[in-house]
Amino acid sequence: xxxxxxxxxxxxxxxxxxxxxxxxxxxxxxxxxxxxxxxxxxxxxxxxxxxxxxxxxxxxxxxxxxxxxxxxxxxxxxxxxxxxxxxxxxxxxxxxxxxxxxxxxxxxxxxxxxxx
Amino acid sequence: xxxxxxxxxxxxxxxxxxxxxxxxxxxxxxxxxxxxxxxxxxxxxxxxxxxxxxxxxxxxxxxxxxxxxxxxxxxxxxxxxxxxxxxxxxxxxxxxxxxxxxxxxxxxxxxxxxxxxxxxxxxxxxxxxxxxxxxxxxxxxxxxxxxxxxxxxxxxxxxxxxxxxxxxxxxxxxxxxxxxxxxxxxxxxxxxx
Numbered sequence: 001x002x003x004x005x006x007x008x009x010x011x012x013x014x015x016x017x018x019x020x021x022x023x024x025x026x027x028x029x030x031x032x033x034x035x036x037x038x039x040x041x042x043x044x045x046x047x048x049x050x051x052x053x054x055x056x057x058x059x060x061x062x063x064x065x066x067x068x069x070x071x072x073x074x075x076x077x078x079x080x081x082x083x084x085x086x087x088x089x090x091x092x093x094x095x096x097x098x099x100x101x102x103x104x105x106x107x108x109x110x111x112x113x114x115x116x
Numbered sequence: 117x118x119x120x121x122x123x124x125x126x127x128x129x130x131x132x133x134x135x136x137x138x139x140x141x142x143x144x145x146x147x148x149x150x151x152x153x154x155x156x157x158x159x160x161x162x163x164x165x166x167x168x169x170x171x172x173x174x175x176x177x178x179x180x181x182x183x184x185x186x187x188x189x190x191x192x193x194x195x196x197x198x199x200x201x202x203x204x205x206x207x208x209x210x211x212x213x214x215x216x217x218x219x220x221x222x223x224x225x226x227x228x229x230x231x232x233x234x235x236x237x238x239x240x241x242x243x244x245x246x247x248x249x250x251x252x253x254x255x256x257x258x259x260x261x262x263x264x265x266x267x268x269x270x271x272x273x274x275x276x277x278x279x280x281x282x283x284x285x286x287x288x289x290x291x292x293x294x295x296x297x298x299x300x301x302x303x304x305x306x307x308x309x
C-alpha cells in the first residue's frame with residue numbers, strides 16, 4: 001500500500017472523504033482485495049490502539065482484580081488438595097497405630113494362652 | 117449469527133467489561149471446575165488451569181470492552197470451548213502429548229464454537245498488534261500514544277513539539293507501518309479479514 005492509501009483509510013474512518021472520494025473508495029473496497037484487507041487491518045489496529053491507550057488504567061485495574069480473585073479461588077483448591085493429602089496421611093498413621101495395638105494385644109493373648 | 121437474539125448470559129460479558137467483582141467471582145465458582153477437570157484429564161494440572169482461565173477471561177474482557185462481543189449462546193459452553201481451545205493449542209506445542217480426551221457435546225453447539233473461534237482469533241491478532249508495536253521506532257510509539265490518548269489536541273501538540281495536523285499525518289504513517297508489519301508477520305491470521 002502507498003502512503004496515500006493510508007491517508008484515505010484515515011479520512012474514511014474520521015468521515016473526512018468528500019462524496020466523490022467516498023464513492024471511489026467504496027468501489028475500490030469492492031474490487032481490490034488487497035486494498036480491502038489492508039483497510040480492515042488498519043481499522044482493527046486503530047480500534048486496538050484506541051482500546052489499549054484510552055483504557056490503560058481500567059485494563060490494569062481489571063487485571064489486578066482478576067489476579068486477586070483467581071488467587072483466592074485457586075488457593076482454596078490448593079489448600080483443599082494439601083488438606084486431603086494431609087488427611088489421608090493422618091489416616092494412614094492412625095491405621096498403622098491401630099494395627100500395632102492389635103498385633104500387641106494378639107501377642108499378649110497368645111503368650112497368656114501358651115503360659116496357661 | 118449477529119442477527120441472533122442476545123443470550124441472557126450476556127450479563128457475564130457486560131459484568132467483565134465493567135470489572136464487576138461479583139460477576140468475576142461467579143464465573144470462577146460456576147464455570148471453572150469443568151475447565152480444571154478437563155485440563156487435569158488432559159496432561160495438565162490446576163496450575164495450568166489457573167493460567168488458561170485467567171488468560172481466557174482477559175481475552176473476553178478486551179473483546180467485551182471494545183463492544184465486539186455479543187453472546188448468543190450459554191456462557192458456560194462458550195467459556196469452556198474457549199479454555200479448551202487455548203489448552204489444546206498449548207498442548208500442540210508439546211510433541212510428547214499422547215492422548216487428548218474430547219467432549220463431543222461441544223461440537224453440537226455451533227454458535228458457541230463460532231463465537232469462541234472469533235474470540236481466539238481476536239486474542240491472537242491483538243497479541244500480534246502488541247508484538248509489532250514493539251518493532252516501531254520510539255518516535256512512532258510516542259506519536260501513537262499521544263494521538264490516541266484522551267488529551268486535548270493542544271496538549272498533544274505541545275507534548276510532541278509539533279502542530280496537531282503534522283502529528284495526525286505522522287500517526288497515519290505509523291499505523292500504516294503497523295499494518296504492513298502485521299501483513300508480513302508469519303503469525304498473521306487471515307480469518308478475520
